[in-house]
Amino acid sequence: MAVINTYTLKNKNNFELEVSTIGATILGLKVPNKYGDFINVVVGLNSALDYISEDYLENKLYLGATVGRYAGRISKKELIIASKKYIIHHENNIHLHGGENGFDKKTWVVESIEEGATTSQITLSYLSKHLEEGYPGNLKIFVTYTLTDKNSLKITYRATTDKTTIVNLTNHSYFNLNGEGSILNHELLINSDFYLEVDENLVPSGKLNSVEKTRFDYKLKKRIKNINFKGLDDTFVLNKSKLKAEITSEKSGVKMKVYTNQPAIVAYTPKKFKNLPFKENVKYADYPAICFETQHFPDAPSNKHFPSTELNPSETYLNETTFEFSIVKE
Ligand code: GLA
Numbered sequence: 001m002a003v004i005n006t007y008t009l010k011n012k013n014n015f016e017l018e019v020s021t022i023g024a025t026i027l028g029l030k031v032p033n034k035y036g037d038f039i040n041v042v043v044g045l046n047s048a049l050d051y052i053s054e055d056y057l058e059n060k061l062y063l064g065a066t067v068g069r070y071a072g073r074i075s076k077k078e079l080i081i082a083s084k085k086y087i088i089h090h091e092n093n094i095h096l097h098g099g100e101n102g103f104d105k106k107t108w109v110v111e112s113i114e115e116g117a118t119t120s121q122i123t124l125s126y127l128s129k130h131l132e133e134g135y136p137g138n139l140k141i142f143v144t145y146t147l148t149d150k151n152s153l154k155i156t157y158r159a160t161t162d163k164t165t166i167v168n169l170t171n172h173s174y175f176n177l178n179g180e181g182s183i184l185n186h187e188l189l190i191n192s193d194f195y196l197e198v199d200e201n202l203v204p205s206g207k208l209n210s211v212e213k214t215r216f217d218y219k220l221k222k223r224i225k226n227i228n229f230k231g232l233d234d235t236f237v238l239n240k241s242k243l244k245a246e247i248t249s250e251k252s253g254v255k256m257k258v259y260t261n262q263p264a265i266v267a268y269t270p271k272k273f274k275n276l277p278f279k280e281n282v283k284y285a286d287y288p289a290i291c292f293e294t295q296h297f298p299d300a301p302s303n304k305h306f307p308s309t310e311l312n313p314s315e316t317y318l319n320e321t322t323f324e325f326s327i328v329k330e
């Protein structure tokens with residue numbers, strides 16, 4: 001059986017992050033609510049072992065996991081990279097989240113843990129071999145999770161390759177700022193003027209549509225539960241502003257701001273979760289959580305006008321996302 005190690009980090013305000021070596025997965029993130037009680041704001045399972053159970057894996061939820069080598073969809077089975085052809089894993093006519101055995105299922109190596117008086121961080125790495133899931137190049141990836149003294153969780157990915165390849169990494173944490181129930185009562189803001197038009201397989205057509213007068217307009221903060229809400233599994237093209245997204249729960253008083261150097265957020269709100277052994281046995285209702293998958297656009301290899309996801313041997317891939325927590329003043 002796989003050896004799984006878990007690590008718990010704290011910052012000076014007792015924010016707590018729990019990480020597992022399988023998928024460099026975030027198992028839990030505890031932050032204070034407006035009453036000073038610590039609540040877990042990311043969906044997690046009771047034990048690290050639950051993440052390798054068949055019951056969990058067949059749901060393909062990627063709870064808190066590192067997704068790669070290419071997060072999101074790729075429509076083509078054959079990729080031409082640096083004039084060479086590569087065949088990538090396809091299922092139901094698409095390549096999703098890095099293929100059959102993506103980074104979420106790999107055992108990551110702990111490189112370092114630093115527990116300072118105010119800030120703590122952990123760095124894990126994974127070597128994805130040339131042609132793993134069909135991708136070219138030996139890709140070495142480092143992920144660093146930092147709990148800062150400003151009450152942020154910062155996620156930094158760095159990667160290098162020995163052959164030109166494509167890379168698009170993200171973390172797949174599902175947030176619920178009440179730690180239970182639903183996110184329908186949360187308020188959401190996304191600084192995005194355009195979303196990607198997609199077909200029935202959620203593959204982008206290549207067109208960027210304006211959010212103006214559509215259900216994708218979150219430029220002004222609005223309650224998630226509104227008459228136009230049908231659930232989200234959509235790519236929001238991010239504006240240049242520093243703040244990219246913000247979500248608040250009046251009930252818990254927890255606010256989370258999202259900052260990133262990535263060009264898009266895939267916002268994903270599943271309708272329901274199957275009955276899984278959730279941490280602390282919490283119960284989730286309809287629309288239990290929301291993912292802010294900060295990343296490049298899906299299917300960029302087929303859309304030359306999308307920002308490129310190619311990485312050359314002379315470059316270092318750098319992806320930085322910060323989730324910053326505070327309490328809403330009443
Ligand atoms: C992403 C995808 C979804 C789904 C989830 C994981 O958000 O866009 O379609 O695959 O991951 O279940």
